[in-house]
Amino acid sequence: MTAIFSFVSILAAWSVLYWDSFPPLLNRWYSDDYSYCWIVVPLAVYVAWQRRDMLPKVSIPAVKSGYFTVFLAGFLFFLGKASAVDALVFASMWLSVLAVVLFVFGWRSMKAFLFPLIVLAFAIPPPPFINRMLTFKLRLISSDLSVRIMQFIDIPVFREGNIIDLGMIQLHVVDACSGLRYLFPTVLLGVLIGYWFNRRSWQRIVVILATVPTAIATNALRIAIVGFIARSISVETAENFFHDASGIIIYLLSIVLLVALSCFLNLFSSKNEIESVQSVSSYGQPSTTAPLHLIVMSLFLGLFFLGYQGSLSGRVIPERQSFDNFPMSFSQYEGKREYFDDNIVKSLGADDYISGVFKDKKSGRDILLLTSYYNYQEPQRAAHNPVSCLLGGGGWDLSSTADLNPDSKAGRPFKVRRLILQKPGHRLLALYWFQQRGRIITNEYLNKAYLALDSIQKKRTDGALVRLELLLADGETIEHGQKILDRFISNFSSILAPYIPE
Template sequence: MSVEARAESVRMGGNLGSWLALGAATLLAAGSLWFVFYDGLSHMVRGWGQEEYNYAYLVPLVSAWLIWQKRGELAEIGVRGAWAGVALVGLGLFFAFFGELSTIYTIIQFAFIVTLAGLVLAWFGWRGLVVLAAPLFYLVFMVPLPDFLYQQISGRMQLISSELGVAMIRLFGISVFLEGNVIDLGVYKLQVVEACNGLRYLFPLLSFGFLCAYLYKGPLWHKILLLISTVPITIVINSFRIAVTGVLVDNFGIGMADGFMHFFEGWVIFVAAVALFFAQMLVLARLSGRHGRLSDLLRLELLIPQRPAGGVDTSRLLRPSRPLLASVALVAVTAVAVASLPERQEIIPERRGFAAFPMQVGDWRGRELILERRYVDALKIDDHIYADFRHAGDPAVVNFYVAYYGSQRKGASAHSPRSCIPGGGWEITTLGRRGIDGVGPNGEAITVQRAVITRGLSQQVVYYWFDQRGRHLTNEYHVKLMIFWDAITRNRTDGALVRLVTPVTPGQTLDSADARLTDFMREVYTKVDGFIPG
């Protein structure tokens, strides 16, 4: 055998050994990752069934394709594993472990992306991580927002779209009045519900905008501007949709609303938003002195299949680095640790239902009200009471509302009135904490969030707090932190929101309304404790 043939045989044998080592490491890593992150990833995929996240099925495929297109650059870099990658993998697994204990799936989902980035760093080093940074970051767009954050963004988007939509309607000379999310055209009223918040267009447009900014041939500030612009573009398009609906209803009746809204759902609006996005890209290019077609502004070679010049010497990628092998071993050990955890069935305490709540509380007599099923379903409430209580001799009422959740892990959680109040057309003019004396079981003071809200000439005072597993809380972010802590330490996430509202009647002052709420709270506080587990 010639020297050349023998060298070739040795090289082939070495490549085969590298292939086998890399294949074994890949299979072990993939299996371990799947086991560690299964709960979070399966919950994420189920979330893609919502209209707002339908686009997310494509995100991992696009990310994988972008990574494949970078194989030439990775081959030039070669295997330059960094031990910092092991630390990053450990950080991702740490968060995954606590996400598993608390079953807060968003933590697990982001931890998965961090772990993937750590594996890349452990395999290709810092230069490799920089090369693949954008495709890896793109995976962020496949993670659904936590429910409490979604609700806050949704409420703001509804209000902004309503206000801008009404301004557009007035441009047509139509008299229109806006109360929160309700557009009053006189004969007809249109409510800008959650389905009209525009998020079903914003999320896919953000994903698309990031991809286009990545491909765009231009300075960094252009790329940032393109990505940020997806938010106002979505709001303008959604507001235009609302405005045209209002104009059609004013001229042709309410029957036109359903037909138009149905036609302008989904792809029609999204295509219009994409057209505006590309128009902005062309304007930016013209302002910077570049002329040509839209395709000339994008690095389409990053998307179009092509073989790098001179081919790709994959042999440089076959050798798994020692940091990569250590990272894979760490993932495998974590998988074993997760498997050894006892199965945690969330504890949902037994309790009395609000159907048994008394309608006579001290000198206060109540009348139970009906909360529409669509609100119950939207809020994902397990049990609630919604009633007006009146004190003898006082014409004003105290509206009493308690929403109870047996579990706040999987997207269902108490909504802060701060997010919901503006949707009814009310403006929060004062918000702060206030101590109420003589309320607790032993007469101790209890702190509430107090809000003064106005709508036109009407004014109301609101007290609210969160009753969470024996804790009396007034800050919604503190509530989220305690849900996470108690999910790990007590395996419980049940809790409730308690809200009291009373009007400031003509001739009365805010002090009169506060006195009414304080009196009722002293009577009802200990009664509520009997229906919410401590």
């Protein structure tokens, strides 16, 4: 009876603590890049059941390690909430599962549970900044490799950035075609294939290391096949293959290649190693003190929940003027406000925003402005690095990025981050900065650190992200475009104070 009560209590406390974290986690699982996460939990449970014979006959709870893991999970939970980083909260979920294993079976059970826990970690989508970094790099690698393949088979092709020009069709290797959605499930596949088909550790490591180049190479082959079909059959057939069947075919090819590699590596093992199978014996039972520790753990999770709710009740939201009253005409600039549809506003997550195009009467240039403001920030509604938004569509490639120090001569009294984006025939100069609680920051990680610190010290997480864009003219230098934006910032920042509290 005590065991049942402890199980129900820990399950209830865990569900209550992480209840508002399930929607963002499931939303990530619903995305195409992380849809494989749906099968990770069943896989982890199945692998744990397979390894039940490795459990020690006598289980000794790892009490100190268990409570340390509980408090570490609580720390990551609060840090993730305070800094608006979902990945930390998801990691806290995983650590809480590890704590349960330590309380029930102890460290001696890690021989059985370590691998299932590693598999379970694949259910945690990586932080967005890793997603952005990998997506951008994989797009360029996939584009370059696919062009080399097409050139090898004598297909005339030209590449500029992530755009592949075949003459009769242009292939835009956007985020969805970067190969990211094949990378993580392929790595997971390599981990499982190595576990199921190979006995030696070095063989499993080789299979896992082969997953990344396999995912990249097969994705590049997918793009090259599209080019071959467009050239040899028809553009319509190529487009249909590109959007429909190619993903499944290429992933099946990845499976075949990794299984073939695994079988090849087994040639270097003795027959006894390949055929050895551990027989299932009587496996260990949970310790009699485990239910007590689970009940105590559930109480701690409950305290974490109450502490988090208490921090929300003391949240400070400063008074400010709405962007509805922001002047669209000032100095030498005449602006026209733009409004987003409901879906974009929802994805932005901001409480207020101003978006528009300002005409510089002196230079005749159009400057795009987007400022999003948040009364408070939390996971799924926080200011974030705009690189992913700028690279998310339109075929833009990131040419360079750099921090620009304050320039008093140009009238810009603070640092900004500059991005140079390009695509065939066009260049875009973009600037952005985080303006939050009296600070102007360009580093998103430093911004997250201050967000966590201010949520504790000031009970404030309000702030804004300011983004400017200027389309450079043919032959125009970046320095000339920078002067145009600096002049705009000098006038714009002087009237911004009432709308973004210090």
